[in-house]
């Protein structure tokens with residue numbers, strides 16, 4: 001079992017959502033919060049004097065829907081929006097707009113591949129092809145001709161999806177922002193995730209003297225990670 005090399009009094013936990021706290025599902029709406037997860041997270045938040053955050057690609061409102069009142073802080077859309085405390089306003093970056101014809105062409109293409117879908121975010125969108133993998137090449141062909149950087153975006157491969165994201169925003173920066181403020185400040189970050197975007201969070205946590213883990217490199221799957229989290233919430237797996 002992975003051992004955290006320090007005690008809860010020195011730690012902050014910053015966690016990814018999809019593929020880490022919940023299993024990947026056919027659509028973003030279909031994920032299910034596993035039994036016992038909210039209780040484990042609540043215990044961890046208490047144990048860490050509040051220092052529990054979710055850093056996700058999803059909008060903050062979706063975390064409020066799936067984990068109401070559980071994390072102290074949430075960074076949504078990979079750090080585009082940050083709510084550093086439960087009672088604070090969401091800090092929203094000034095963001096580029098997705099050109100209307102990119103949105104329209106994506107929607108048109110999704111219609112031709114029933115099961116594919118376009119998820120719209122404040123600054124970007126996700127072209128999902130999990131339920132219709134044959135749409136991938138068409139989505140790639142469409143997006144590859146967009147001059148994304150000159151519009152302030154970049155394209156990133158996600159889990160059975162292609163995401164158009166604002167340049168200069170990533171989970172590593174979101175982690176650093178949250179760690180600069182109470183109750184995270186002065187603690188050592190523990191970050192876990194499963195996707196390409198989570199590598200930035202892992203790197204930032206390690207650079208700050210904490211630990212970062214990836215599924216499946218460090219934990220074979222999300223269920224194993226959650227069992228480990230459960231142990232942590234019961235006081236096992238911590239150092240001094």
Ligand SMILES: O=P(O)(O)OC[C@H]1O[C@H](O[C@H]2O[C@H](CO)[C@@H](O)[C@H](O)[C@H]2O)[C@H](O)[C@@H](O)[C@@H]1O
Nearest residue numbers: 017018024025026027028056057058130159161
């Ligand atoms: O940073 P995360 O919390 O891991 O969020 C990453 C993206 O997750 C969602 O898409 C992924 O999960 C869906 C549900 O399991 C799955 O159907 C889809 O194929 C995955 O790509 C979400 O829809 C995105 O907005 C997040 O960026």
